[in-house]
Amino acid sequence: MTNDSLASLDPELDPTVPSEIADRIRRRGGAATIYDIAELAGVNPSTVSRALSKPGRVSTDTEARVRQAAQRLRFRANPLARALQTGRTHTLALVVADITNPVVFDIVRGAEKAATQAGYTLVFAESQESGEEEARAIERIAPSVDGIVLATTRLTDDRITTIASRKPLVLINRAVAEIVSVLPDVDSGVSQLLAHLIGLGHRSIGYLSGPETSWISDRRFARMLDAAEKAGIGLVEIGPNPPTIEGGHSALRRVLAARVSAVVAFNDLIAIGLMQAAAAQGIRVPDQLSVAGFDDIFGSELIVPALTTVRAQLVRAGELAVLGLLAQLDGDEPVPQSPLLETSLVVRGSTGPVAS
Amino acid sequence: MTNDSLASLDPELDPTVPSEIADRIRRRGGAATIYDIAELAGVNPSTVSRALSKPGRVSTDTEARVRQAAQRLRFRANPLARALQTGRTHTLALVVADITNPVVFDIVRGAEKAATQAGYTLVFAESQESGEEEARAIERIAPSVDGIVLATTRLTDDRITTIASRKPLVLINRAVAEIVSVLPDVDSGVSQLLAHLIGLGHRSIGYLSGPETSWISDRRFARMLDAAEKAGIGLVEIGPNPPTIEGGHSALRRVLAARVSAVVAFNDLIAIGLMQAAAAQGIRVPDQLSVAGFDDIFGSELIVPALTTVRAQLVRAGELAVLGLLAQLDGDEPVPQSPLLETSLVVRGSTGPVAS
DNA sequence: CTGAAAGCGCTTACAG
DNA sequence: CTGAAAGCGCTTACAG
Numbered sequence: 001m002t003n004d005s006l007a008s009l010d011p012e013l014d015p016t017v018p019s020e021i022a023d024r025i026r027r028r029g030g031a032a033t034i035y036d037i038a039e040l041a042g043v044n045p046s047t048v049s050r051a052l053s054k055p056g057r058v059s060t061d062t063e064a065r066v067r068q069a070a071q072r073l074r075f076r077a078n079p080l081a082r083a084l085q086t087g088r089t090h091t092l093a094l095v096v097a098d099i100t101n102p103v104v105f106d107i108v109r110g111a112e113k114a115a116t117q118a119g120y121t122l123v124f125a126e127s128q129e130s131g132e133e134e135a136r137a138i139e140r141i142a143p144s145v146d147g148i149v150l151a152t153t154r155l156t157d158d159r160i161t162t163i164a165s166r167k168p169l170v171l172i173n174r175a176v177a178e179i180v181s182v183l184p185d186v187d188s189g190v191s192q193l194l195a196h197l198i199g200l201g202h203r204s205i206g207y208l209s210g211p212e213t214s215w216i217s218d219r220r221f222a223r224m225l226d227a228a229e230k231a232g233i234g235l236v237e238i239g240p241n242p243p244t245i246e247g248g249h250s251a252l253r254r255v256l257a258a259r260v261s262a263v264v265a266f267n268d269l270i271a272i273g274l275m276q277a278a279a280a281q282g283i284r285v286p287d288q289l290s291v292a293g294f295d296d297i298f299g300s301e302l303i304v305p306a307l308t309t310v311r312a313q314l315v316r317a318g319e320l321a322v323l324g325l326l327a328q329l330d331g332d333e334p335v336p337q338s339p340l341l342e343t344s345l346v347v348r349g350s351t352g353p354v355a356s
Numbered sequence: 357m358t359n360d361s362l363a364s365l366d367p368e369l370d371p372t373v374p375s376e377i378a379d380r381i382r383r384r385g386g387a388a389t390i391y392d393i394a395e396l397a398g399v400n401p402s403t404v405s406r407a408l409s410k411p412g413r414v415s416t417d418t419e420a421r422v423r424q425a426a427q428r429l430r431f432r433a434n435p436l437a438r439a440l441q442t443g444r445t446h447t448l449a450l451v452v453a454d455i456t457n458p459v460v461f462d463i464v465r466g467a468e469k470a471a472t473q474a475g476y477t478l479v480f481a482e483s484q485e486s487g488e489e490e491a492r493a494i495e496r497i498a499p500s501v502d503g504i505v506l507a508t509t510r511l512t513d514d515r516i517t518t519i520a521s522r523k524p525l526v527l528i529n530r531a532v533a534e535i536v537s538v539l540p541d542v543d544s545g546v547s548q549l550l551a552h553l554i555g556l557g558h559r560s561i562g563y564l565s566g567p568e569t570s571w572i573s574d575r576r577f578a579r580m581l582d583a584a585e586k587a588g589i590g591l592v593e594i595g596p597n598p599p600t601i602e603g604g605h606s607a608l609r610r611v612l613a614a615r616v617s618a619v620v621a622f623n624d625l626i627a628i629g630l631m632q633a634a635a636a637q638g639i640r641v642p643d644q645l646s647v648a649g650f651d652d653i654f655g656s657e658l659i660v661p662a663l664t665t666v667r668a669q670l671v672r673a674g675e676l677a678v679l680g681l682l683a684q685l686d687g688d689e690p691v692p693q694s695p696l697l698e699t700s701l702v703v704r705g706s707t708g709p710v711a712s
Numbered sequence: 713c714t715g716a717a718a719g720c721g722c723t724t725a726c727a728g
Numbered sequence: 729c730t731g732a733a734a735g736c737g738c739t740t741a742c743a744g
Binding site for chain 2: 729730731732733735736737738
Binding site for chain 2: 080
């Protein structure tokens with residue numbers, strides 16, 4: 001297998017191939033077709049096609065001859081021709097809002113791994129946090145993929161439903177009726193986080209929300225509201241904020257004005273930005289202000305103090321999304337809705353006892 | 357334009373379309389073909405093709421009728437059919453060693469932007485730092501792309517040359533004879549870095565090299581050697597090391613044994629790992645050991661002390677690589693070799709005066 | 713089990 | 729300027 005894949009990077013053809021066939025292949029730019037194989041093996045092209053892609057639908061003898069000929073010609077089936085005929089491209093699209101968002105990396109990684117493992121290729125598009133861009137990207141990519149994962153979509157429910165009516169679709173961190181999605185169990189992490197803060201004596205907490213179009217930001221706030229009500233403590237939403245370090249920078253004034261002793265940010269980037277802005281003003285974290293985030297991105301344990309955060313299983317989310325797509329594509333049995341992915345609190349130095 | 361792209365997410369057809377055509381389209385799964393348009397506009401399919409893709413090769417009147425019909429049917433040309441015929445997929449591949457390496461993000465971002473702007477789609481593959489995996493990924497993807505960017509390749513020169521003989525290819529951070537590549541001007545940044553360290557009194561410096569197969573790691577060391585010889589100071593290579601935080605962790609013992617007062621790591625990840633390991637052992641940076649890296653990744657200014665590093669123009673590198681590919685594809689005039697991208701020193705807290 | 717034919721949805725010489 | 733035909737490289741009923 002390894003040998004095979006290496007060999008085929010080699011441009012030289014087997015010298016025993018009849019020069020008539022070899023010339024024709026060379027003229028075409030080096031790629032052999034099933035017709036070349038058919039000629040070399042003395043069978044019909046349709047037989048070549050069957051031998052190569054329908055194991056067992058052809059006599060073992062014929063199959064062996066065809067395979068050998070294919071190998072001598074370093075044949076690789078043209079995926080475009082196959083796709084045109086079958087309607088299957090063996091390509092999946094992953095659409096994200098912002099490639100530079102660390103949350104996205106892990107999702108990409110998980111998705112890429114699952115796709116490759118299944119013999120699928122991953123196509124990539126970025127929407128730059130814009131619903132319009134996202135619609136355009138999907139429009140452009142949809143015809144050449146078998147399915148789509150929307151990882152951090154900014155589209156409306158309606159648009160999403162429409163897309164799903166035409167292509168297999170899986171959402172990450174977003175729920176829309178009737179559509180398969182991979183979701184975190186927000187509740188587990190949020191409960192732990194609130195219990196942690198309350199245990200430290202905090203009675204008034206701010207939530208720095210994410211973009212208005214972020215479904216998951218709303219979920220996080222909703223769960224916090226539940227927990228805050230139950231515990232009888234104060235909670236105030238401050239936002240919306242861009243889900244970036246800059247978003248955190250510009251939130252500081254409103255945080256201070258809100259007179260909260262602890263802040264939970266929609267994501268780690270906002271939390272990190274807030275901590276930087278606080279440090280620049282000489283505000284000590286956690287002594288004067290406790291800060292926590294979501295996601296546990298690279299960087300959260302590098303900053304000082306290290307960031308307390310709710311970790312989600314992002315690589316796993318990327319994997320499950322792709323598996324959900326593949327299930328829809330194979331699609332005999334109904335596609336199981338993915339289980340909620342546990343989230344968990346990671347306590348570090350950015351949260352501490354409320355100042356007395 | 358915007359309106360157009362949004363509208364086509366809408367599944368409903370223009371109700372004035374003859375039901376015969378509408379039914380046929382619906383049966384086929386919603387996608388109209390040039391035959392549907394031809395029928396609706398009363399022309400030959402070949403005329404539809406020309407009107408839509410060869411502006412000016414058709415009378416303005418016909419073109420208008422065809423375009424209108426296409427719009428009524430929400431026509432999108434099937435990219436697979438077009439690609440099969442023309443040999444052009446309008447897709448480019450980006451192959452990277454490790455998606456979780458922050459250096460890669462910026463390259464991806466630049467490449468994606470340039471590709472999208474030119475109407476190309478970016479396909480993505482990861483080699484997991486393995487030459488075998490990389491060869492396999494290229495093998496799998498090559499037939500369906502117009503060109504390939506190798507961003508952090510682990511292949512040998514021979515293999516690269518072979519691939520280039522079959523597909524337009526651009527390298528990032530790697531030079532191979534006759535092949536277009538986007539390279540940093542290592543010298544500018546390294547000179548600044550060495551001058552900086554020497555100015556701080558360091559006379560004995562360690563270089564934590566990257567993977568053996570990393571061309572750019574060798575370049576960096578070579579330039580440091582030049583500068584060290586000229587300045588008459590000591591320089592010792594310590595490595596190879598995996599280009600990761602863990603790589604930095606496990607390098608500490610050898611760094612201490614080498615008795616150097618300053619260490620330059622192949623990349624920021626190794627540098628950060630080294631700093632973490634040093635901190636864990638109570639070694640103070642920069643008082644007891646100065647540390648510097650390359651790349652200026654996200655995280656380098658978050659760690660304490662913040663990391664002194666040589667910054668490269670990675671987004672730009674991704675862009676230029678794609679532009680280089682497009683130039684080869686349009687290819688009348690010879691493809692200009694990209695200019696070297698300036699690198700520059702970013703001084704932060706991790707480097708300081710040598711302990712006296 | 714295998715061959716001959718048609719077709720996937722485009723593009724592009726070739727005529728007229 | 730436009731039509732009719734062939735072809736890109738596969739797959740897949742349909743016969744035999």
